[in-house]
Amino acid sequence: MAEMRNEALAAWMKAHEMSAAELAQAVNDAIGGLTGRPGATSERTVFRWLSGENQWPQERRRIALQIVSGRTATDLGFVPRAKNPTSTSSEDSVHRRRFVRAATGATATFAAPLLTAGARPSRVGTSDVLRLREEVETLVQLDAQHGGHAVLERDALAGASDAIRLQKLATTHRVRQRLFALAADFTATAAWSMIDAGKLGDAGRCLDRALTLAGMAQDPDMTMQVWNLRAMLARQRGDYAEAVAAAQAALSTTIARRSPVHASLAHARTAIGLAHSGDRRSALRSLGRAEDALSAADPAAPLPTWMAFYGPAELYSITAIVRDVVGRPEESEAASYRALAALPEVYRRNRANATIHLALAQLHQGDVEQAVATSGEVFTIMAGTRIPGRMRRALGDFQRDLFTLAPSARVAQEWTDRHRTEWSTP
Structure with missing residues (x-):
């Protein structure tokens, strides 16, 4: 055979x-x-x-x-192999009983932190790289569920410290580089948590460190991740020229030239920065390139953990932002509905963010009552969960535009009275 x-x-x-x-x-x-x-x-x-x-x-x-x-x-x-199904099944049962205790113990050993106080492992290899990578993936999952918070930030920075200490004991140069890459990943994860929580100054310092570690790792994927976050941070600060420059730096990485998905994300970040900078034509051109790149990507191709958030739903959400900023709120509303349709229910934070931008698009078309009703859904989606700083700022943008466009509207004051506490609580 x-x-x-x-x-x-x-x-x-x-x-x-x-x-x-x-x-x-x-x-x-x-x-x-x-x-x-x-x-x-x-x-x-x-x-x-x-x-x-x-x-x-x-x-x-x-x-x-x-x-x-x-x-x-x-x-x-x-x-x-199953030449004799009965004997094979019996043999497997014996093997399972024989090794279950040993395997359980070994798994616990591999999953446990390798560097406790005063401990120094004699050799550090691929198993340690895998253990740390699993920790990064766990933190990314926690972020998806709960958003940026102090515990996630602390654990991410602790993981980075572990990776940096372990690289000194690496058995090979490749293992050392992969540990530096993991240190960059942990540090970038902490930075993202800070951005989401609104701790922008701390996030900037963290990203400086992450970029250094990514360079030491010679890892283009980690470098792309840091520039992507740098673009997001600059946008949150209102420094749109830096946001464009960071997004273009992401686009120039080796991984963005090789991977259509990475290229799509970099073009999308560029589009947001250009839209806020007032360069409407270039923003729409970059958005079109993001769409073209994503349509050329293989949907079955594996992606790094940090890129798991990006796909059609996220691009629809970014499209909604760009088209609203450049003065096309009706197209923004359509893109927001597409984003919500494509997002799984479990991604509460993403759904809440898309809902805010849907409300803004409706408000910018003059549909005040519908916009107020839509924005109220954000609090329902996030019920039982603290609203992250980044989302609070978006809600602040909605309130500002609401009072600018409808200063005497009863629904505007009612919205503020109803949601002031849950919206403004840090």
Whole structure:
């Protein structure tokens, strides 16, 4: 029978930027944690897994792969041998009982922080990189659920410190660079939390540090992430020339030239900065380039964790902002509805932000009562959750425009009286 390439394993390795040699080392480290003796998995072994020549690794390697990846062997594309289904099932049950305690213990060891007070691991390798990457992904998920807050910021900065200390003990230059990249990722995550919470001065200092770390890592993806956040920070500060410059710096990164999704995001950020700068024509041109780039992207291609937020829904939201700022509120309203239709219900903060921009578009068309009703939905969406500083500022923009366009309208005063407390509470 012809061998089938293991696409699931290849996809996991690509998503985690892991070479065959690094996966082999991580598996050997996991086996060492299980048995007390390092494994003997080689780069050639991993190539045999990828090619389909070996479709069912030996027992210890399967368990080690699960510890390293967090996925079962079958999830990673391996196919059990089942010449005798009954005996295979029985054998698997024995193996499961034999290793469950060891595997659980090893998993806890890999998940635990590697540097407690006074502790210095003797060697730092790919397993440590994977452990820290999982921590970054967890923080990104927490941000998606709760927004920027002090605990997330603290944990992100602690993760950056861990990565910086660990790189001094890295076994290879590649591991050292990946640890610097993770330090940049943690630091950028902390900066984003600060931006969302409205701590703009602290965010700027954090991004300066993140850019330095990304440069030390020689990682274009991390560099792009920092410039993207720098563009967002500049916009929050009202420095639109800097916002455009930062977005164009993001566009010039290697990853943006190679990845249509990254390029789309950079063009979209450029469009926002140009719109606020008053360059209407260039803003719409950049927005069109963002749309073209995203339509050319492969929707099945893996993306780094920090880019998980970006897709059609986010581009519709940015489109709504740009078209409203350049004086096309009716087109902004349509884009806002598209963003809300594309956003899953679980993304409460994104839905609330899109709803604010929908209300602004309605207000700028003179539909005051509808705009007030729409803006009130923000508080329903965010019920039970503190409204982040960035969202409070957007609500402040809505109130300002509401009183500018309808200073004597009863609904304007009613909106302020009803929502003052929940809107303005830090």
